[in-house]
Amino acid sequence: MAATPETVRKLSALGAKLVVESGAGKGADISDDDFQAAGAAIASADAAAGAQIVLGVQGPDPALLAGAAPGAWIVAGLDPFGQRARVDAYAAAGLEALAMEFMPRITRAQSMDILSSQANLAGYKAVLVAANLYGRAFPMMMTAAGTVSAAKAFIMGVGVAGLQAIATARRLGAQVSATDVRSATKEQIQSLGAKPIFVENVAGIEGEGAGGYATEMSPEYQKAQAELVSSHIAKQDIVITTALIPGRAAPRLISDAQIATMRPGSVIYDLAVAQGGNVEGSVADQVVERHGVKIVGYANTPALLPADASALFSRNLFNFLSAFWDKEQGRPVLDEEIGNAIRLTQGGQVVHERLKG
Secondary structure, eight states: OOOOHHHHHHHHHHTOOOEEETTTTGGGTOOHHHHHHHTOEEESSOTTTTOSEEEEEEOOOGGGGTTSOTTOEEEEEOOTTTTHHHHHHHHHTTOEEEEGGGOOOOGGGGGGOHHHHHHHHHHHHHHHHHHHHSSSOSSOEEETTEEEOOOEEEEEOOSHHHHHHHHHHHHTTOEEEEEOSOGGGHHHHHHTTOEEOOOOSOTTOOOBOGGGOBOOOOHHHHHHHHHHHHHHHTTOSEEEEOOOOTTSOOOOOBOHHHHHTSOTTOEEEETTGGGTOSBTTOOTTEEEEETTEEEEEOTTGGGGSHHHHHHHHHHHHHHHHHHTEETTTTEEOOOHHHHHHHBOEETTEEOOGGGOO
């Protein structure tokens, strides 16, 4: 959900009038009565009628926004590259689309960053799902009947999701290792008690792109990484892949040949499955078995934790709106730095530089 009773109360205190679509909170265990008690009106149809700001988790169908006010803001995760036709439709309708996933990674915008808040939950849940599919225990157990060895977990990609996956796997008792194309993450991996697995002696490749995101690597680095991963992955029981490049298909990290080297019963969780996948053969929302290895990935992993995902996402949106709230105008007014970073459409045109041409 893009709003909860908590954020409804907070937005109401700023002076906003909230309308919530009937039944919208059911999946997150929030009833219409809960929203009404917080001060929101409930609409069974045409919830966007007259709205100056429309909040969503994903971009709503433009047809549902026909009654919105001229120039209304659409504030959501809009998937601008994957849903370009929808962005064009927003422009044609005269709506101002604000892509929250384009929020710049600067200090003052940290509390508005939907990618980080949702990735944190995704990294946690990925390990739990993998543990559930894995037919053995995670921690080492010493019993009268003998010793159970600890599972070996390998985390590929050490952003927000990867760091949480490391921490969760460690808490469950696994022996954890991790890798990333950004050399600066080595200390972060070690700080969580995991073993860093890094390509050495490939000069001049840091992998750090704008805003802290990973970038694509050179052929030399990719070759060295593939060799390193191939030797390491064959010894792993659990692999969690998290690598994403904004605006591009997810990089392929694990091939079918590498899967074939893993022990039967091992589990791979592909957190990038919705953007093409890091793992050859992964299918969104399905458990696929290849060479005796279970491969799983959900298109929306945070949605498996709907109450917490809604709480964090809605706070991101409230933090964004409240940071720019103008009391005199009774609505938020964006500054240039963040406005230009997230604004996709305005005045009937697609205006974001990354979407032009």
